[in-house]
Amino acid sequence: MLATLYAVAVYLFFLATMAFAVGFIANLPGLPVTLDRGLVAPLAEALVVDVGLLLLFAVQHSVMARRGFKHWWTRLVPPRAERATFVLASTAVFVLLMAQWRPIAEPVLWSVQQPVARGVLLAMSGAGWVLVVVGSWLIDHFEMFGLRQPWAAWRGHDLPSARFRTPLLYRQVRHPIYLGFLIAFWVTPDLTVGHALFAAGNTAYILVGVAFEERDLIAQFGERYRAYRERVGMLWPRLGARRPDKSTPT
Numbered sequence: 223m224l225a226t227l228y229a230v231a232v233y234l235f236f237l238a239t240m241a242f243a244v245g246f247i248a249n250l251p252g253l254p255v256t257l258d259r260g261l262v263a264p265l266a267e268a269l270v271v272d273v274g275l276l277l278l279f280a281v282q283h284s285v286m287a288r289r290g291f292k293h294w295w296t297r298l299v300p301p302r303a304e305r306a307t308f309v310l311a312s313t314a315v316f317v318l319l320m321a322q323w324r325p326i327a328e329p330v331l332w333s334v335q336q337p338v339a340r341g342v343l344l345a346m347s348g349a350g351w352v353l354v355v356v357g358s359w360l361i362d363h364f365e366m367f368g369l370r371q372p373w374a375a376w377r378g379h380d381l382p383s384a385r386f387r388t389p390l391l392y393r394q395v396r397h398p399i400y401l402g403f404l405i406a407f408w409v410t411p412d413l414t415v416g417h418a419l420f421a422a423g424n425t426a427y428i429l430v431g432v433a434f435e436e437r438d439l440i441a442q443f444g445e446r447y448r449a450y451r452e453r454v455g456m457l458w459p460r461l462g463a464r465r466p467d468k469s470t471p472t
C-alpha cells in the first residue's frame with residue numbers, strides 16, 4: 223500500500239511538472255521562468271550551465287532506464303517501486319533544469335509575427351504534446367509512470383512483465399512519443415538561440431536514447447523487434463512499407 227501511495231505522489235508531482243514544462247517551453251506569460259525568461263547570465267556562463275543541465279538529464283535518464291542498471295539497483299529499491307523512483311528522479315532533474323536554466327534570448331533565429339501563422343505553429347506544438355500523451359496510453363500509461371507495478375503487488379499479483387505492443391501509431395512509427403517531443407520542442411513561432419540549444423540537446427539525446435532503447439528491446443523481444451524495426455520507420459512513416467504479417471503483436 224505504501225508503495226502505491228508513493229507511486230501516486232510521484233505521478234502527481236510528474237503531472238504538475240509536465241504541465242509547467244509545457245508553459246516553460248512555450249514561454250507562456252505569467253510564469254516565473256521560461257526557456258527565454260528568467261535568470262540573467264553572461265553568454266559563456268549560460269552556455270556552460272545549460273549544456274551541463276541537458277547532459278545531466280540525458281545521463282540520469284539513459285543510465286536509469288537501462289536493463290543492466292535496473293537489475294543492479296532493484297537490490298536496493300523494491301522492484302514494485304523501481305519505475306516510480308525512476309519517474310521521481312527524472313522529474314526532479316527536469317525541475318532543476320527549469321529552475322536553473324539560463325535563457326539566451328538573443329539573437330532570435332526566427333520570429334513569426336503574422337497572427338494566423340503564429341497560431342498554426344502553436345497548435346502544431348500542442349499537437350506534439352498530444353502525441354506524447356496518446357503514445358503513453360497506447361503503450362501502457364500506468365506502467366510507464368510506475369503505478370501499475372505497486373498496485374499489482376498490493377493485490378498480491380506478480381509484477382506485470384514488459385509486453386511488446388504495436389497499436390495504431392506504433393504501426394506507423396516506432397517512437398511516436400519521441401516524435402511528439404521533437405515537434406513540441408522545435409515547432410515554435412519564436413526560436414531563440416537558447417530555445418534552439420534546448421531543442422538540439424534533446425534531439426541529440428533522443429537519437430542516442432533510441433539506440434540504447436532499441437538495443438534493450440531487441441534483448442527483450444528478439445526477432446519480433448528486429449522484424450518490426452525492418453518494417454516500420456523510426457520517427458517517420460516509411461512510404462511503401464510492407465504490411466505487417468499475422469504474427470505482429472498488438
Ligand SMILES: C[S@@+](CC[C@H](N)C(=O)[O-])C[C@H]1O[C@@H](n2cnc3c(N)ncnc32)[C@H](O)[C@@H]1O
Nearest residue numbers: 357361385386387388392396397398399400401
Ligand atoms: C518513454 S517510453 C517511449 C516509447 C517509444 N520509444 C516512443 O517514443 O513512443 C520508453 C519505454 O517504452 C518501451 N517501449 C518502446 N517501444 C515499445 C513497444 N513497441 N512495445 C512495448 N514497449 C515499448 C521501452 O522499453 C521503454 O521502457
